[in-house]
Amino acid sequence: MPDPSAPTTGFAELDAGPAMRVRVWDLPTRLFHWALTLAVIGQVTTGLSGAMEWHFRIGYLVLALLLFRLIWGFVGGHWSRFASFVHSPAALVDYLRGRARPDQLVGHTPLGALSVFAMLAMLIAQVSTGLIADDEISASGPLTRFVSSATVSLASGWHALVGKWFLLALVILHVLAIAYYAAVRRQHLIRPMLSGDKLLTHQAPMSRDTIGSRLLALALFGACVIFAYWISSLRL
Numbered sequence: 292m293p294d295p296s297a298p299t300t301g302f303a304e305l306d307a308g309p310a311m312r313v314r315v316w317d318l319p320t321r322l323f324h325w326a327l328t329l330a331v332i333g334q335v336t337t338g339l340s341g342a343m344e345w346h347f348r349i350g351y352l353v354l355a356l357l358l359f360r361l362i363w364g365f366v367g368g369h370w371s372r373f374a375s376f377v378h379s380p381a382a383l384v385d386y387l388r389g390r391a392r393p394d395q396l397v398g399h400t401p402l403g404a405l406s407v408f409a410m411l412a413m414l415i416a417q418v419s420t421g422l423i424a425d426d427e428i429s430a431s432g433p434l435t436r437f438v439s440s441a442t443v444s445l446a447s448g449w450h451a452l453v454g455k456w457f458l459l460a461l462v463i464l465h466v467l468a469i470a471y472y473a474a475v476r477r478q479h480l481i482r483p484m485l486s487g488d489k490l491l492t493h494q495a496p497m498s499r500d501t502i503g504s505r506l507l508a509l510a511l512f513g514a515c516v517i518f519a520y521w522i523s524s525l526r527l
């Protein structure tokens with residue numbers, strides 16, 4: 292049995308026989324996923340409780356994580372790349388009808404991909420508006436002085452009154468979907484995001500997850516942290 296962490300861009304030679312363990316989620320993607328999960332929980336908690344200084348600090352972490360994920364979506368492991376889960380409307384219809392191709396069930400499924408893109412888009416919107424939002428009491432984003440007062444007002448309204456509820460709704464739907472797949476379809480989505488591997492009985496590309504790729508991810512995330520720190524330094 293080949294080492295799933297070995298560098299390769301080819302296919303795992305899988306027959307219709309016993310299942311083979313295949314590396315699907317590389318370590319940087321898994322760390323991003325769980326770090327973002329904790330950060331979002333922290334953002335919701337600090338936002339609702341009014342702990343705004345911690346809300347800002349965690350927000351800068353979310354900014355760094357999102358920047359990293361956008362870059363990693365082009366240079367990460369096979370199943371972490373956006374190209375692997377950009378599905379057509381026809382593919383989504385086939386999936387909903389139970390006619391998805393095997394390769395569409397390895398990483399993010401057509402329906403799961405919609406959830407991922409929606410979550411990323413909503414988080415980007417929340418972080419972007421948070422950077423130019425002002426609650427007119429004690430908290431204002433680091434970029435408020437660079438935009439008009441009308442833009443600040445619109446961003447503040449979205450961030451505090453609209454966007455957070457959309458984000459909460461997406462998070463709840465995400466959790467319910469995980470529970471549904473586990474209880475009804477007997478597919479455990481959390482386990483592969485912990486181990487990185489899936490058991491498959493058909494051909495599937497193995498994600499590159501080597502020391503080199505992990506060091507690259509670390510360097511990229513470090514650059515994203517530096518950028519987020521610079522943004523934070525602009526706050527008056």
